[in-house]
Amino acid sequence: MPGTLDKTITVAVAGNPNSGKTTIFNSLTGAHQHVGNYPGVTIEWKEGTVTRGDWSLKLFDLPGTYSLTAFSDEELVARDFLLNHKPDVVIDVVDASNLERNLFLTTELLEIGLPVVVVLNMADVARDRGLRIDTNLLARRLGVPVVSTVGNRGRGMDELIAMVTKVAIHGVSLPGPVDLCRKSSPAPQFLTRLEEGSGKVQVDYGELVEPYLARICALLPAEDASRWRAVKLLEQDPKVLEEINDPEVRREVSRIAEEFAAADPDQTPDTILAAKRYETIHALCDGTLSQVKENGPTISDRVDRWTMHPVWGVPIFLVLMYAAFTMTFGLGNPIMDLIDRGFTALGGFIDGFWPAGSASPLRSLLVDGIIGGVGGVLVFLPNIVLLFLAIAILEGTGYMARAAFVMDRFMSKVGLHGKSFIPLLIGFGCTVPAIMATRTLESRRDRLITIMVLPLMSCGARLPIYALMIPAFFPAKWHGPVLWIIYVTGIVLALVGARLLRATLFKGDNTPFVMELPPYRMPTVRSLLMQMWTRAKLYLRKAGTVILGAAIIMWFLTFYPKPPADYVVPAGFDKTTIAADTHFGELKDPVQIQSAELSYSIAGRVGRALEKVLKPVGFDWRVGTALVGALPAKELFVAQMGIVFAVGQADETSEVLRTRLRERYSPLVGFCIMLFTLISTPCIATFAITRQETGSLKWAVAQNLGLTTLAWIVAFLVYHGGLLLGLGGA
Amino acid sequence: MMPLTKVQEGAKAILRVVDGGQELRGRLASLGLLPGTELEVIRNSGHGPFVIAVKGSRVVIGRGMASRMEVE
Numbered sequence: 001m002p003g004t005l006d007k008t009i010t011v012a013v014a015g016n017p018n019s020g021k022t023t024i025f026n027s028l029t030g031a032h033q034h035v036g037n038y039p040g041v042t043i044e045w046k047e048g049t050v051t052r053g054d055w056s057l058k059l060f061d062l063p064g065t066y067s068l069t070a071f072s073d074e075e076l077v078a079r080d081f082l083l084n085h086k087p088d089v090v091i092d093v094v095d096a097s098n099l100e101r102n103l104f105l106t107t108e109l110l111e112i113g114l115p116v117v118v119v120l121n122m123a124d125v126a127r128d129r130g131l132r133i134d135t136n137l138l139a140r141r142l143g144v145p146v147v148s149t150v151g152n153r154g155r156g157m158d159e160l161i162a163m164v165t166k167v168a169i170h171g172v173s174l175p176g177p178v179d180l181c182r183k184s185s186p187a188p189q190f191l192t193r194l195e196e197g198s199g200k201v202q203v204d205y206g207e208l209v210e211p212y213l214a215r216i217c218a219l220l221p222a223e224d225a226s227r228w229r230a231v232k233l234l235e236q237d238p239k240v241l242e243e244i245n246d247p248e249v250r251r252e253v254s255r256i257a258e259e260f261a262a263a264d265p266d267q268t269p270d271t272i273l274a275a276k277r278y279e280t281i282h283a284l285c286d287g288t289l290s291q292v293k294e295n296g297p298t299i300s301d302r303v304d305r306w307t308m309h310p311v312w313g314v315p316i317f318l319v320l321m322y323a324a325f326t327m328t329f330g331l332g333n334p335i336m337d338l339i340d341r342g343f344t345a346l347g348g349f350i351d352g353f354w355p356a357g358s359a360s361p362l363r364s365l366l367v368d369g370i371i372g373g374v375g376g377v378l379v380f381l382p383n384i385v386l387l388f389l390a391i392a393i394l395e396g397t398g399y400m401a402r403a404a405f406v407m408d409r410f411m412s413k414v415g416l417h418g419k420s421f422i423p424l425l426i427g428f429g430c431t432v433p434a435i436m437a438t439r440t441l442e443s444r445r446d447r448l449i450t451i452m453v454l455p456l457m458s459c460g461a462r463l464p465i466y467a468l469m470i471p472a473f474f475p476a477k478w479h480g481p482v483l484w485i486i487y488v489t490g491i492v493l494a495l496v497g498a499r500l501l502r503a504t505l506f507k508g509d510n511t512p513f514v515m516e517l518p519p520y521r522m523p524t525v526r527s528l529l530m531q532m533w534t535r536a537k538l539y540l541r542k543a544g545t546v547i548l549g550a551a552i553i554m555w556f557l558t559f560y561p562k563p564p565a566d567y568v569v570p571a572g573f574d575k576t577t578i579a580a581d582t583h584f585g586e587l588k589d590p591v592q593i594q595s596a597e598l599s600y601s602i603a604g605r606v607g608r609a610l611e612k613v614l615k616p617v618g619f620d621w622r623v624g625t626a627l628v629g630a631l632p633a634k635e636l637f638v639a640q641m642g643i644v645f646a647v648g649q650a651d652e653t654s655e656v657l658r659t660r661l662r663e664r665y666s667p668l669v670g671f672c673i674m675l676f677t678l679i680s681t682p683c684i685a686t687f688a689i690t691r692q693e694t695g696s697l698k699w700a701v702a703q704n705l706g707l708t709t710l711a712w713i714v715a716f717l718v719y720h721g722g723l724l725l726g727l728g729g730a
Numbered sequence: 731m732m733p734l735t736k737v738q739e740g741a742k743a744i745l746r747v748v749d750g751g752q753e754l755r756g757r758l759a760s761l762g763l764l765p766g767t768e769l770e771v772i773r774n775s776g777h778g779p780f781v782i783a784v785k786g787s788r789v790v791i792g793r794g795m796a797s798r799m800e801v802e
Contacts, residue, residue: 020799066760071753101762236752267765270752274759275766300788301772303752310775405790409778412792513779513792514757 008056009168014109015093016102017064018398018518020121023151024093025061028161033534046534055165060087060678066101068108068228071240073444082112087647088168091160093119094590096133096148097519099289103281111228115167117216119160123148125519130292133392138288152524166600203280209234212260219249219256224358234260235270268358300519304402313406320399321425324390328383328429335382343375361559369555374548376423387426391440391529394422396523400440401515407431408513411537414495415502416512417446424450424494427457431686435693436535442647449501451690455682456494458487461634464652465677468638472658473670482671490678493710554632554684556602563600599642603628607644615716617676620671627676668722672715680711734780734791734799737771743801744768750798758799761789771802 013028026033029048046061062081063074070076082090092100092109109116111223120126120135139146145163149156158177203214216230224244232240236257244250261269307316347367354363379598383684394400399421408418420442434454441447470482565585584600587593614624620643629640638652645660661670681687681704691700737743745767748755762785763769772788773781780791789797 067756069756069760071756098785101787102761104760163740267753268755270755270759271748271765274756277765278762278764304773304781304788308773308781310778401790405779405781408790410793513790513795514761515790516761517781517788517790519788 001429007054008058009089009165010085010087011057011059011089011091011164011168012062012085012087013091013093014062014078014082014105015091015119015121016066016095016098016105016516018516019064019093019095019098019102020151021064021093022061023524023527024119024121024149024157024160026527027151027154027157027577028057029059048516052161052165055168057161057164057578059091062083064677065105067105068104068112069235070237072442073556074442076239081329082109082114087114089164089418090116091119092116092165093121093151096120096123097129097131099126099131099133100278100285101283102278103284104277107280108228109278110142110144111203111226111231113226113228115171117160117163117167118142118144118146119156120146120148121151123156124150129298133562134290134291136286137263138284141284141288151520152527155607164696203277205231205276207270208263208466209260209276212375215256216253219252220244220245231273231318233257236261272620292597298519303520304517306404307399312669313402317403317406320394320403320604324387324422325425325429326395327390328433330385332382332386336379339379339382342377343371343378347371349594364559365552365555365606368559369552370548372555379541384433384436385532387437388532388535389528391437393523395440396528396531398518398520401517404515404724405517412513414499416449416498417441417443420450420498423454427454427459429460429493431455431457431459431682432689435686435689438693439535445506448694448699449498451694451699452706453494453497453503453588455686455707456490456497456679458490458678461683462677464635465637466674467652468641468654468657469661469670469674472611472661473665473667477623486674486678489675489714492680493714497710554629557606558598558601558603558629560601567596567600569596569599595643595645598625598629615711616719617677617712618665618672618719619715620664622664623673623676627680630677631681631684633685634677637677645663667729668719671722672719675718676711676715680706680708680710731802734771734796734801735774735793736737737774737801739774742768742770745801747772747782747800748798749800754795754798762787763789763799764779782799 013021015024025043025046025048028050032050033046033048048059048061050057050059060081062078064070065075068075068079068082070079080089090109092106094106106118108118118139120133120138123133126133132269135146144168144367147156147163149160204210212234213227213230216233217225217227220229229240232255233253236254241250241253246254259271264272298303306312309316319456350371351367353358368586391400394403400422403422404418406418407421411418411420420438421479422440423434423437426437431454434457438450440455441450466483466486470479476483563584564581567584568582569584582673584596586595587596599608602626606628607623608621610624610628611619614620622641625644626637626640629643630637638654638657642654642660644659647659665673687700687704690703691697694700731746734743734745745763746765748758748763748765758764767784770783771780777793779793780796782791782798784787
């Protein structure tokens with residue numbers, strides 16, 4: 001019935017982290033949701049719709065926050081949404097087993113002055129802990145409807161939807177927050193002297209504070225005046241101050257705030273105000289919340305004795321990581337192979353429509369460009385889906401917070417958060433899902449640093465390069481140690497890089513490490529699968545388009561322009577395979593044609609142009625061309641080397657190619673090539689995902705330039721250091 | 731008064747002073763940690779972060795931060 005759905009109610013879902021907010025959101029919206037990023041920040045954005053009769057509820061899942069201060073992106077996003085979008089109703093999800101702390105946010109929401117429906121979630125957990133909450137009394141005291149739910153069982157959802165719709169249509173007898181700031185309104189009723197059922201609740205800031213609040217309120221324009229704003233201004237919240245347009249008013253407000261700060265030199269304004277807020281909450285809970293039975297250490301505490309043990313915590317963590325890793329790559333890789341083979345077969349099938357060795361550009365675009373490109377995107381999907389499932393399990397059970405606790409001791413030494421460890425570990429498999437896994441980091445700074453250094457964790461796609469190069473240059477007993485040195489170099493550079501980034505670009509106070517330790521929970525299969533699927537969908541939709549586009553561009557760069565018949569392959573090209581004065585048109589061998597074409601293509605030219613830059617680190621134009629050709633995926637480096645050395649189809653076990661490499665390069669250069677492919681610009685997929693996850697092209701470009709510069713410096717130092725030590729050059 | 735880092739596992743203490751900027755104070759306050767709040771140290775292994783119980787929830791606090799919290 002189109003036309004009836006224009007009765008839309010906008011609903012914001014707010015609440016503390018771990019309050020079960022997302023579970024409520026998922027229960028309400030089911031599969032009808034859409035995930036995205038808030039513009040400019042790396043915070044997930046979810047919206048979903050529920051339809052009831054003529055009404056359509058549009059729900060927005062705000063990031064979980066403990067308060068509405070301006071100290072994190074999450075808080076800023078949440079409060080910007082509330083202040084600027086002015087949702088019709090705010091659902092405030094409150095963890096019933098942790099009422100006092102959760103009501104802190106509730107009081108702030110009430111002060112903003114939007115209609116609030118409080119959801120007492122996890123009512124069952126609270127009951128098990130011996131807590132009894134008088135829901136009716138709480139509702140009367142708060143002056144807003146309170147609905148009890150058990151989110152993970154879907155209990156209470158119908159009542160909640162009904163209540164939200166009712167509030168949106170009929171409104172509630174809203175308490176005084178907004179009124180307080182309006183001169184015409186009656187004197188406010190404070191909770192501490194509240195008559196039950198009056199439907200007016202206010203945090204009573206006391207005789208010291210209230211006059212200041214009143215003075216600030218009087219200055220604000222009527223449409224901006226809310227008690228919340230006045231309180232924030234008194235706390236000297238810089239963002240709220242900025243939002244005042246009139247510089248005269250701004251100055252006056254600052255003056256009042258400073259006067260207030262000076263009035264009690266022993267305490268800071270924010271402490272005074274927060275203390276008053278808790279006093280109100282305490283009064284609110286008195287009689288509403290009662291502990292009917294004492295309880296000893298919870299099950300969570302008992303499990304934590306092991307998972308957070310100073311000695312056992314680390315091995316337990318490593319075992320769980322190993323399990324997650326095995327699940328992601330062990331289960332994923334066979335499926336990846338299957339997808340890979342499927343696409344190769346499809347390519348072969350399409351190829352069959354043309355005569356063998358056809359130079360048709362359409363064939364090449366279809367087979368090498370599009371099928372190769374789409375295959376390159378889809379091949380990551382099993383890994384990504386499984387990885388997100390593993391992360392959803394770690395997060396949903398509550399273990400993620402323990403992992404951060406266990407690893408923080410090590411990670412904080414390099415200026416990273418304990419949670420950064422997991423993406424870094426995943427980076428050994430594939431950088432793309434690893435960058436997506438940084439979503440578990442709350443602070444944008446931690447996220448950016450982790451993303452920037454992540455490509456240094458040597459991913460699986462680089463292994464074929466090492467597998468080709470190491471046996472080519474080193475005796476068998478050195479194979480293991482050389483591979484180990486390469487991996488460790490990457491790890492060390494990542495850690496040093498993180499430290500440097502923290503000390504320079506991301507300077508400033510460390511984000512204080514405070515984190516709630518949620519009780520262990522059994523996540524529902526439904527919520528795990530939903531979380532996994534929404535993220536996988538995001539990967540497919542966004543990254544898919546960008547990665548595919550990039551792959552097609554790279555295809556073009558390595559195939560075009562085609563050389564004219566009288567093109568002579570450049571001097572320095574392998575004379576053993578193509579005579580120096582042979583024209584392109586005279587070449588018969590498809591392998592020779594292919595390598596001549598590559599030398600004429602844009603990628604080949606760029607590679608040759610790069611020779612000047614690469615000479616100081618011991619590389620020639622062949623390496624340059626192969627590096628350019630390997631941009632879509634690192635493992636392509638091997639195939640590209642096969643083409644530039646005109647040995648035809650080459651893989652990492654090709655002895656012919658190894659012989660060629662040995663003829664041309666010294667082991668020192670070979671080692672530098674491996675270092676360079678390890679450190680330098682990651683693949684296009686990484687570029688695309690970095691752009692997407694950081695929300696700006698700037699970081700993706702910075703990552704590429706930074707890593708490539710670093711690669712050059714490291715290779716230069718190793719090459720010249722090696723030469724000085726007499727290890728031999730090219 | 732002494733820094734929180736000195737409190738043994740299982741002991742209770744009352745937070746008195748938070749020596750830090752508005753951001754640190756704000757974060758702690760929103761988690762229920764205000765001057766005057768009673769807390770219990772659940773885990774203090776001598777190094778690495780801390781676990782404390784406050785207002786019915788468990789909170790992990792970095793050691794550096796704990797050293798800036800005076801309790802008694």
